[in-house]
Structure formats: C-alpha cells, structure tokens
Amino acid sequence: MIEVRHLYKTFGSVQALSDISFSVKPGVITGLLGPNACGKTTLIKSLLGLVVPTRGQILFDGKDIAGSYGYREEIGYMPQNPDFPSNLSPRELFALLRAVKRDSGLRQDECVELFGLGPFMKRALGGLSVGTRQKVSAVAALMFNPRILILDEPTAGLDPLAAATFKALVVSLAKNDTTVIFVSHVILELERVVEQILFLLDGKLHFANSVTELRRIMGKESLEESILELVKAETAVPMHGK
C-alpha cells in the first residue's frame, strides 16, 4: 500500500506540490490526472525517490521511503519518454535489468511475444521507432510481475492494438493485487481502466476518490464531463476518507 502524507515540493520559487495526501490500496488502479505542469510527474518521481520532497512523508507498506531504495525492488516504472543508451539492444537491456534486480524476469518472454518485440530483440535501441521503444519500456516495467506499477503516459506512441494489450495486462496485474498508478491525458482511456482518481491542479490535490463518487458528485455520466466540471469548480470537493 502507498500512503502519501502532507507532501510538499518546491523548485526554487515554484511550488510544484502542496500538501498532497492520499493512499492507494493494493489491487486498485488509480488514475493520476491534471493539466500540463500541475505536478503529476513530480509526484510520480517523488514516489520513486527521483525527486526529494521538501516536506512530508511517503510510506510503502507503512515504511517511510526517505533515503531508502530497496523498496524499488517491488516497482515497475514506465517513464513518459523512455530513453535508453542507443547502442544497447532490448535483449541486453532486459539482461541488465534482470542482473540488477537479481530476478529471472519470469514474464519477459510472454511480454516480448505479446508486444511482438521478437524481431527487434537484437537491434540497437537507438534505431527503433518511438512506439517500439515504448513497447520495450512496457516489457521492462511488466516483466518482473511488480507489486506496484507506476505508469507515466504509458500508451503515448503505442499503436491501438499494443495499447489495448498493455491495458489488458495492467488490469490482469491489478486483479492479482498489484497497485497501479496510471498517468494519462486521455481521459477516455482511463475511464475504462481506473477505479480511483487523483486530480491535481496547480500542485494541489483537488480530488481523491473513486470514479463512481466523482460521477455522483459532479452529476455527470462520463468521466470526461465530470473532470471538466471539476476543473470549473472553484472550491475543492471533499477528499477521500474525510
């Protein structure tokens, strides 16, 4: 379980995150939404320890992650724009990740086959298309059967078939108690997958509750309309668990 308590982050004079508190339970797919530069990536990077919070706590299974890195053993991460050493092949990349994690990566072959990466396994990553590199990034995130999956715009650049395959895999992992945080600008895409919404605006968490609750509060049928209403609303709606 992930728990964030009163998280703040400032970059110089810019307040990127302000008093963020929420929790994500195992087996729940949570959509992290918000306009550009609202702090989504900063929040994700804080969870991964790539950004050091100014104040606040992040707990994984009740333990504070500050200064530690062992907890990342359990995480699969798909960055927004994956960039690998250009002369490395997917096969070498996966071998490196297996060696680093001391894990055999049981799902590697299955994921490689699902995304049709077989013919590209020995080719240099620098020569692959953006979409193919995104598939490589997906395999790297999924091959270890992670307990926590953090996905930053994971379907950007993927063809519709690969995107559908990816989402089906994510849903199946969540059914096996994997915690998923899914960042996307495509609300329609999230509507079919996520159960909980975290909505950020100007570095503040304006909504943290289930999709059903969001629809009920906003009185709209679709998630997209509900989000639009949420943006228009001047005051924050009640937070999850309060």
Next chain:
Amino acid sequence: MANRGAVVKFEFFNVLRSRWLLVYFIALAASTIGLARIVDDPRKTQLALLNVVGVLCPLVSVLFAVTYWYSSERFTELMLSQPVSRGMLFWSRLLALSGSLTLCSLLGILLPGLFCGLLDGAMIWLLAATGFLSVISSMIGALIAVYVQDRMRGIGLALGLWFYAELLHDGIALTALISLRDYPLDLAVGIWSALNPVCLTRVAMLLRLDAPLLLGHSGALVRNLAQSDTGLYYAAAAAMVWLAVPVCLASRHFRRRDL
C-alpha cells in the same frame, strides 16, 4: 538488494562501445607514430607527445564525460527506479568513465610507443601524466554535468575550463609577472600553478624529462620549488586535492539532486 557488479560492468562496457573512444585512441596512436617518425630523438618525441597529451587529453576527457552524463540522464532515471542507490550508480559511472578514458589514452600512447621503441623511464612518467589528466578531466566533467542542468551551459563551461587550463592560466601568470616584476612572486606563482592540473602535470613531467626551458611562465618560477622535497609533496598534495574535491562535490550533489 541490487547487483553492484552488474551496474559497474554495464557502465564500463557501455562507455567502451562508444565510437568516439575509438576515434580518440586512433588520434593518439597516430600522433605517437607520426611524431616518432618525424622526430629522431626519443626524448624530443616524448616532449612533443607531452604537448599533444596536455592539450588533447583534458579536452577529450572533459567533453566526453560531460556529454556522456547528459546523454544518460533519462537512463539514469530508469536505473534509479530500480533498487539501485544513487551512490552506487554515481561511482559505477565515474569509475567506468575515468577507467575507459584512461585505458584508451594509455593504450593510444603505449602500444605505438612500444612499436616505435619509445619506452623508457621518462615514457612511464608520460603515461602517468596521461592517466592523471584523463582521470581528473573526467571527474571535472562529472562535476559539471551533475551541477549544471542545462546541457549547452555545461558543455560551454567544460570548454571554458579547458581554455583556462591551456591558455588563460599561463596568460594571467605572464601578465602578473610583467606587472609585478619588482616583487618576489615565487610563492604566489607556486600557489597559482596548483590551481591548474594541466600546469602541475606539465611542470612535473618537464622536470622528469630535464627540459625546464619548456616549462612556460608559471612553470619556470615553480621549478625551484618543485625540485625540492617540499615541492614534490606540495605537488602531490595539490594533485590529491584535484582528484578528491571534484569527486566529493559531485557525489554529494548527485545524491541530493532532483532528477
């Protein structure tokens, strides 16, 4: 816990696969062979090689290190999303970069040096100087890339530092010597020369090669100091500071910075 060996091995071979390192190796080897063919006297060849190494090694090492750190930025994020500590990644990359650059520059001089019959005591000193300059420059490159987030500014700063080490430092010394010629400046110039690792290396090497006429303005004044035991300890201490300070600062900042 992450496999430290896997990270070090990957970084090392990833650096070694760079085509630019091969170009660097060929350039050094061609310079060594060319100079050995043109100049008959091995001692003069070594002196000429010292000048090539003094210019080429810091330039290539600092630029290669800076660009490698910048181009690995996104991959650094991916690696640090694995159970890898920042310290482990930093030291792995630093060792890989300085090790590969040093290996490449040493082989680029040693192999053709052996072939051309240049290997003697002075050549060993030249190789040591080459290694020292490669290690220091790659560490300074790491320091720049870790502190300066803007790639263009970082590369500009690296070039600026190289320009300072090659020309500006001696130019300032010359200007000071002319302007303040009535004052005793030995100690001041000794301290000043310690502010440039290229100058330190050149002085140490030229004293070993017994060619003080080529010391340059600051080097000539520091000769007396450097020939004494105190001077040698002083030069060694300055070299240690040049090795330790960039690494400590870069490591400290890398552990704390936001990616």
